[in-house]
Amino acid sequence: MSKKNDDFFVEKKPWSEVKDQLLGCYLKPYVAKILCTRKPLVYVDCFAGKGKFDDGKQGSPLIALEIMQECLASSTIKGVQINSAFIDLNYANDLRTNLKDYPNISIISGAYEDKIDELLQNKADCNVFLYIDPYGIKALDCSKFDEFANGRFHSIELLINMNSFGFIREGCRVMGKQFKMDDDDTFFDELVEYEPTRLDASDKSVVALNHIAGGDYWKSIIEQYINGKINGYEAEEYLSEQYCQRLGQTFKYVLNMPIRIRPGQHTKYRMIHATNHPDGCVLMADNISKRWELMKQIQTGGQMSFFQETVDNQIINEAEIKTNVMKHFSHYDSWTALNETLAGFFVNYGVVCRSGEIAKVLKALEKDGRLEVRRNPRLTEKGKPSTFMAEGHGKTVSVKWVK
Ligand SMILES: C[S@@+](CC[C@H](N)C(=O)[O-])C[C@H]1O[C@@H](n2cnc3c(N)ncnc32)[C@H](O)[C@@H]1O
Missing domain, CATH: 3.40.50.150 (Vaccinia Virus protein VP39)
Incomplete structure (x- = not known):
């Protein structure tokens, strides 16, 4: 019309x-x-x-x-x-x-x-x-x-x-x-x-x-x-x-x-x-x-949806996100800023979830020894190793895939 x-x-x-x-x-x-x-x-x-x-x-x-x-x-x-x-x-x-x-x-x-x-x-x-x-x-x-x-x-x-x-x-x-x-x-x-x-x-x-x-x-x-x-x-x-x-x-x-x-x-x-x-x-x-x-x-009309969906109204499949995160991050075999890797992920796979969801997968990969992570500052105020997986507010993160 x-x-x-x-x-x-x-x-x-x-x-x-x-x-x-x-x-x-x-x-x-x-x-x-x-x-x-x-x-x-x-x-x-x-x-x-x-x-x-x-x-x-x-x-x-x-x-x-x-x-x-x-x-x-x-x-x-x-x-x-x-x-x-x-x-x-x-x-x-x-x-x-x-x-x-x-x-x-x-x-x-x-x-x-x-x-x-x-x-x-x-x-x-x-x-x-x-x-x-x-x-x-x-x-x-x-x-x-x-x-x-x-x-x-x-x-x-x-x-x-x-x-x-x-x-x-x-x-x-x-x-x-x-x-x-x-x-x-x-x-x-x-x-x-x-x-x-x-x-x-x-x-x-x-x-x-x-x-x-x-x-x-x-x-x-x-x-x-x-x-x-x-x-x-x-x-x-x-x-x-x-x-x-x-x-x-x-x-x-x-x-x-x-x-x-x-x-x-x-x-x-x-x-x-x-x-x-x-x-x-x-x-x-x-x-x-x-x-x-x-x-x-x-x-x-204000009702909560039972399923989580992507912007394309596709049901979010966590296993698929994990597979795609692994596929994407396995290309980073030299140190790369976290936001650069995340931006690349969103461009390739679309906005299938928030960056925080990807960060969770990355932390698990770090724990499993699949991903190396460098954080700055390296230590918290209490002197413990930092664990953040997001950049900004004076914090930087670089990642590298372990072959
Ligand atoms: C979709 S409306 C913009 C609405 C605005 N973003 C808002 O949220 O209030 C498009 C506007 O573009 C103006 N417009 C149309 N052709 C234009 C042109 N060639 N250059 C600049 N403005 C134009 C129209 O007068 C109209 O106000």
Whole structure:
């Protein structure tokens, strides 16, 4: 169902809640960590909206600003600059009204595609975080993301809302077929899209989709779908997987969280996180895991689920996690920072559990003599050998597989 732009802000929908919590709950530890680098943070909400929904709920700009203010107030590190900018094509005036309590922010009226380069000029050596939450897919130019990754920034992270089904539907249209969910005629009615991207069957549209996907790999997925070799849900899964791999050519760690509101229901869209920093990836993986709990509560109307499930609604199989942890860590035959190994695990296997669960398996492997572990500090305050299996707060851990 295509809806008018304005309707989006009438009332904050549950999937917007999950999306904003994913952002907000990540920003807290992210900003705390970034302040420790003592380099300026440049935060850009590239499709900022109004700042506030008409029902009074906070939109992404207010959520981020409140968190950044809290982090600055509570940090012992003083004097680090945070520059935040909010771009919107339609709602700059609303942003000015709704964000008026926050001085020293930039509100930019216009299109992200036209404004972002100028905004990031002279930001070399800064930590840059871009929140990219458009309605459709049109503005998601993959080569732009490559440019960001190869930029001169001290660090760069993206959190992207990717309407993967919207892409599949347009892919079908461009290849002269109509996309229809095999078992659900009302699928696109439920998807509730605002300003969906519409393309026609032309070479120009193929080029447009190539730009968005960062290649033409999407064509063979659409062909398989059209030829009945895969269903629509599989097409969405393959597309998301390959899109993340494509982003992975320029960002070292790419994770995604499917957003779906009812159990058994299929993905509405994907939130994709791209970073070159392992700490960011591990933070986001734990955040995705926690947000997943919230999404599950929304899905089940607050009822507790008997089984533990992954973000893909798969039942968590502890034995499988253990097998995969062993498979993954057996590749580290030289000393490697724990967060680097964990980030690699999440990229390869998806967010199948929290990092704490992997740490438990690693401790057992250490006990069995399969994994060597170096900790700093080596001893506790009481002079006993340290046993922690997590990095941060002045603690570091390196691991090495014992052959
Ligand atoms: C999904 S909404 C953003 C919601 C916001 N993240 C929040 O949580 O409140 C997308 C926004 O992008 C804006 N928009 C549409 N095209 C744009 C473009 N090319 N550049 C910047 N903003 C755009 C729309 O006006 C709309 O407010």
